[in-house]
Amino acid sequence: MTTRLTLVSPAMTTALREARFSTDDAGFDAAAVAAAGPFPAGRAEVYASPSPRCVRTAEALGLDATPLPALAPCATGRWQGSTLDEVAAAEPES
Numbered sequence: 001m002t003t004r005l006t007l008v009s010p011a012m013t014t015a016l017r018e019a020r021f022s023t024d025d026a027g028f029d030a031a032a033v034a035a036a037g038p039f040p041a042g043r044a045e046v047y048a049s050p051s052p053r054c055v056r057t058a059e060a061l062g063l064d065a066t067p068l069p070a071l072a073p074c075a076t077g078r079w080q081g082s083t084l085d086e087v088a089a090a091e092p093e094s
Contacts, residue, residue, distance in 0.1 A: 010051070010054045010057045011029060011030070011056065011057045011060065018083055019084045019085070020081065021079040022080065028056055030056065030059075045066070046058065047065055047067075047068040048063075048065035048066070048068065048071065049071040049072055050068070050071070051072065
């Protein structure tokens with residue numbers, strides 16, 4: 001029996017472009033995701049992170065994904081909203 005595993009990165013957002021620790025999905029481009037084309041048929045189970053951008057990415061790809069809490073993003077605590085450069089400047093040891 002062969003098992004196929006396909007991993008899909010969530011769609012690009014403004015926060016991702018800025019390398020910012022954020023769960024904000026502002027700037028999500030559903031049209032760009034849909035342009036990636038249809039997903040191969042034959043999937044038995046589809047899971048997604050429960051984060052809004054991952055759920056929206058699955059929807060834009062036409063996938064009926066079940067949110068799986070184990071795939072939730074990491075909590076970034078005090079870094080939430082900061083860019084990598086800002087964290088590096090404020091906490092070089094981190």
